[in-house]
Amino acid sequence: MAIHYPNGGLFTTKNSASKKSRANNTIYGKRGMSLEDEINESNKYYLSAGIAVIHKKPTPIQIVDVYYPKRSAAVIKKAYFKQASTTDYNGVYRGHYLDFEAKETKNKTSFPLSNFHAHQIKHMKACQDQAGICFTIVKFVTTDQVFLMPANILFDYWDAQATGRKSIPKAVIERDGFEIDYALRPRIPYLNYVDLLLEK
């Protein structure tokens, strides 16, 4: 039951707001899971259920020094992280090639283009030219909202950033993308929204 002030206004406090937030989060299951964890778990489900084969690519490493101890596995003694030249995730779903990035932002009203490197955009454009399905899964962490943002939105803002703004307004993502409702299995059922993309 909602409690009202004598003037009719709804009674809310920071406390009740945080309770609501906690209640919402209950269906998300594990608190504090990163978007990457959530997507990896979703992909695991999709794989085991025979729905799709999507994997996160390993982080590229530049190996400088490897030590081979006798009778045991090689040990990398020195290596550096390399910048990825592609996106993080790809795979196959009902004959379609999927290729996407997953990004979290703490921003409230827009998604900064600085989340991407030029070669990732180039990669996604090349994949789309080959009739691959490209998108970004964007999470606004302050509101726990997750969107599937088709790559064309990203391309439009990326290509205009020299003269335009350096971020994509959340309102545009809400209008032209798809908000993904959290579920139980999989946690982030993004393939439902890929189906909508394919119907377009």
Added chain:
Amino acid sequence: MAIHYPNGGLFTTKNSASKKSRANNTIYGKRGMSLEDEINESNKYYLSAGIAVIHKKPTPIQIVDVYYPKRSAAVIKKAYFKQASTTDYNGVYRGHYLDFEAKETKNKTSFPLSNFHAHQIKHMKACQDQAGICFTIVKFVTTDQVFLMPANILFDYWDAQATGRKSIPKAVIERDGFEIDYALRPRIPYLNYVDLLLEK
């Protein structure tokens, strides 16, 4: 001109055979390139020509210890190689998802199944179930012959190995696969043979 023995048999020596082999190798360009190098170079060509987007996945690494020096890039101080759970190559070609391994063998008459792990076979089967195009590029290094071997050949021998042989006869690969002729650009024009697979 072929030189014949008085009995009509063709005159061959180890020496002339190796000369022939060397002559063949001239068109391959760089001697001593590994199959992986040759495929990476071919993929680079396919990408730059807008023909396909195929990448080798980074080697998966288990990072144990990372050092973050001030004002410079993170240095991995200890890490191990992990076993890959998928194949080495995947990507998109004219709307098709491609997924493959590249393997060299020094064997002369067969290709050992020990080149694969169970989870790679499982991965390729799952991809094929999603209408992905799966195959292995096999190089017989002693004769410098490269074949595109459709995944079904591998699956058949893999599934029968408990009671059957532990390798795929080269004769079967020659009969049911495609021998890839080396070329200049790209060095290994395997997509020509993917076209044949798609026509089937």
